[in-house]
Amino acid sequence: MAVRLSQLLDPGSINLQVQGTRRTVALNEVARQLAAHPEVANFDGFYQELLARERLDTTYLGNEIALPHARTEHVKRIVLAVGRSTPGIHFENCNQTVRLMFILGTPKSNPTDYLMVVSSLCKILKEEANRTALMTAATPGDFVQVLTAAEAKLLGPV
Numbered sequence: 001m002a003v004r005l006s007q008l009l010d011p012g013s014i015n016l017q018v019q020g021t022r023r024t025v026a027l028n029e030v031a032r033q034l035a036a037h038p039e040v041a042n043f044d045g046f047y048q049e050l051l052a053r054e055r056l057d058t059t060y061l062g063n064e065i066a067l068p069h070a071r072t073e074h075v076k077r078i079v080l081a082v083g084r085s086t087p088g089i090h091f092e093n094c095n096q097t098v099r100l101m102f103i104l105g106t107p108k109s110n111p112t113d114y115l116m117v118v119s120s121l122c123k124i125l126k127e128e129a130n131r132t133a134l135m136t137a138a139t140p141g142d143f144v145q146v147l148t149a150a151e152a153k154l155l156g157p158v
Contacts, residue, residue, distance in 0.1 A: 003113040004155065005120055006148040008080040011140035013037070018085040018101070023092060027054065027068055030083030031103050037079050045074035046105050058094035065125055066091060069104040071114065078113055079105045082143065084135065100125075100134060124150045 013033045020026035031050060035043045049070040053059070059068045066089075081103045083089075088097035102121060106114035124130050130150045137143040 003078055003117060005080070005117060005124075005151050006144075008078060008117065009082075009144045009147060010080075011144055013080065014082040014084075014140035014143050016084045016137070016140060016143065018083040018089065020089060021085070021087060022090055023054070023098075024051070026083060026085065026089040026098075026101065027051070027103070030081050030101055031068075033081040034079050034103070034105065039077040039079050040075050040105065042074040046070060046072050049074065050103065050105070054093070058091060058096075060091050060094045060096050060098060061122065061125070063125065063131060064088065064097060064099040065131070066098040066101045067104065067118065067121070068101065069106070069114075069118075071106050071108045071111065073108055075105040075107055077107065078110070078117060080117075084143075100131070120151060120154060123154055 015030055018026050018029055020029045031047055034040050040046055049072040050068055053070050054068055060066045083101040085099050088099050091098050133146040137146050
């Protein structure tokens, strides 16, 4: 069975008030939420690969959203952390402001599930109503509910 976003979402890995306003500071702040995640075997290794991927090319998707990610052996299964910033995070590598960041780590051995998760996320985020609901969710639990409902509308119920 394919992995769904709703299976990866954990309110404890969602920061709705990212303080960092520069890309690398904010990346660290959001990624740190995964430091104690049971599926992250080596956080420092994962984080270094996340930064290396970010240096290759921007992970900015448009609409003030970024999807920093790393395919790495430092995670056992796909992991997800979310950061939201009202003032915005300056992504200097593309000169854009990001307000919503989804950090993904995925094992190198499992590209199919990774691509399915990214595809679902992009389809959900292209809808303005979904972006607005995610930007205005009051709590991490509300954020999970919005994303889970949007995924169910896209893919059908679990």
